Amino acid sequence: MAEDQWDDLDSEYTVNALATAIRAGGHLCEFFEGDISLFDTLRKFKPDICFNICEGHFGDAREAQVPALLEMMHIPYTGSKVLTLALALDKPMTKRVLTYHELPTPLFQVFEREEEPLSPEIHYPVFVKPTREGTGMGVSGKSIVYNDTELREQVGYILQRYKQPALVERFIEGREVTVGVVGNLTGVVANRLPDDDDAPRVQAGLRFLPPMEVDLKPFETTDVVYSNRLKVALAEELNYLCPAPIDRDLMGELNWLTAAVFRVTGALEVSRVDFRLDVHDNWKPYILEINPLPGLTPGISDLVIEAAADNIDHTTLVIMILDTAMKRYGII
Numbered sequence: 001m002a003e004d005q006w007d008d009l010d011s012e013y014t015v016n017a018l019a020t021a022i023r024a025g026g027h028l029c030e031f032f033e034g035d036i037s038l039f040d041t042l043r044k045f046k047p048d049i050c051f052n053i054c055e056g057h058f059g060d061a062r063e064a065q066v067p068a069l070l071e072m073m074h075i076p077y078t079g080s081k082v083l084t085l086a087l088a089l090d091k092p093m094t095k096r097v098l099t100y101h102e103l104p105t106p107l108f109q110v111f112e113r114e115e116e117p118l119s120p121e122i123h124y125p126v127f128v129k130p131t132r133e134g135t136g137m138g139v140s141g142k143s144i145v146y147n148d149t150e151l152r153e154q155v156g157y158i159l160q161r162y163k164q165p166a167l168v169e170r171f172i173e174g175r176e177v178t179v180g181v182v183g184n185l186t187g188v189v190a191n192r193l194p195d196d197d198d199a200p201r202v203q204a205g206l207r208f209l210p211p212m213e214v215d216l217k218p219f220e221t222t223d224v225v226y227s228n229r230l231k232v233a234l235a236e237e238l239n240y241l242c243p244a245p246i247d248r249d250l251m252g253e254l255n256w257l258t259a260a261v262f263r264v265t266g267a268l269e270v271s272r273v274d275f276r277l278d279v280h281d282n283w284k285p286y287i288l289e290i291n292p293l294p295g296l297t298p299g300i301s302d303l304v305i306e307a308a309a310d311n312i313d314h315t316t317l318v319i320m321i322l323d324t325a326m327k328r329y330g331i332i
């Protein structure tokens with residue numbers, strides 16, 4: 001197994017903080033492990049709703065497993081459902097959906113074998129990462145490759161270490177911004193974007209948190225990207241700029257894109273969309289991925305930092321997510 005295999009699982013500290021927040025909202029709350037024991041524990045406890053944060057352990061659609069069980073048991077739960085969670089864990093699949101909707105995401109190619117030739121429309125440098133991981137797993141300075149030899153090497157590493165295809169994308173040199181959102185879209189038709197630029201209609205019902213920029217400058221010689229090392233070992237040393245110093249127009253565009261990704265992937269209640277802004281193209285934003293199960297660790301997770309910049313404390317953020325779900329199910 002890769003060393004960082006479990007890096008996107010939540011710690012007991014995070015789980016306890018969530019339970020404390022939910023109790024502070026006046027609810028009775030118990031923590032259950034999202035493993036095979038869940039079926040029995042849920043049958044005993046009979047919750048009105050589950051606050052789902054389970055990343056799952058194994059399999060292509062591990063984040064969708066607990067929601068699938070909850071659906072079978074007719075138990076409501078917060079956040080996105082089975083299809084969205086399975087989709088978002090698969091970065092190429094998500095990018096196909098984004099591309100269909102003409103949303104900007106870096107050109108890409110999926111490698112199932114080391115020796116596949118790079119498509120002529122993609123130029124070096126390119127970025128190589130696992131297709132189905134999170135928390136910067138498999139991402140380091142070496143992910144940026146400049147020629148065929150490095151490409152084979154890095155693709156080989158991902159195939160062997162992570163036992164899954166490698167996603168090769170155009171490398172977007174520039175800044176790193178992530179936008180969090182809480183709420184649900186209201187008054188919109190199916191998962192389709194309007195033909196016109198009807199921004200307010202697409203965004204109705206969503207609360208955008210201030211965008212956060214990860215300041216990679218201090219790490220320029222070692223980590224020009226938001227690597228696993230930065231996300232895990234150096235998380236407390238990172239400098240976050242929140243709200244990110246970007247102008248109103250770009251902020252508006254990032255919010256619209258976030259709402260659009262939320263919509264076409266069918267996300268619910270909460271998400272975080274990761275962007276790179278292209279230094280060579282007037283900071284044009286490119287969508288890297290949507291995180292429908294964003295981290296909720298007090299003081300550490302991107303979404304929590306963004307909420308704090310909007311004077312929303314951890315408890316309030318958690319209760320906002322829970323209340324949004326309860327409203328969707330008609331429980332409150």
Ligand SMILES: Nc1ncnc2c1ncn2[C@@H]1O[C@H](COP(=O)(O)OP(=O)(O)O)[C@@H](O)[C@H]1O
Nearest residue numbers: 127133134135136137169170171172225226288
């Ligand atoms: N095409 C790309 N160009 C530049 N940097 C990238 C690219 N893809 C990923 N990265 C870097 O790697 C980090 C992790 O990639 P991401 O796709 O967000 O995966 P995850 O956050 O799930 O590990 C990004 O935050 C970014 O710093």
Ligand SMILES: [Mg+2]
Nearest residue numbers: 135274288289
């Ligand atoms: Mg990311």
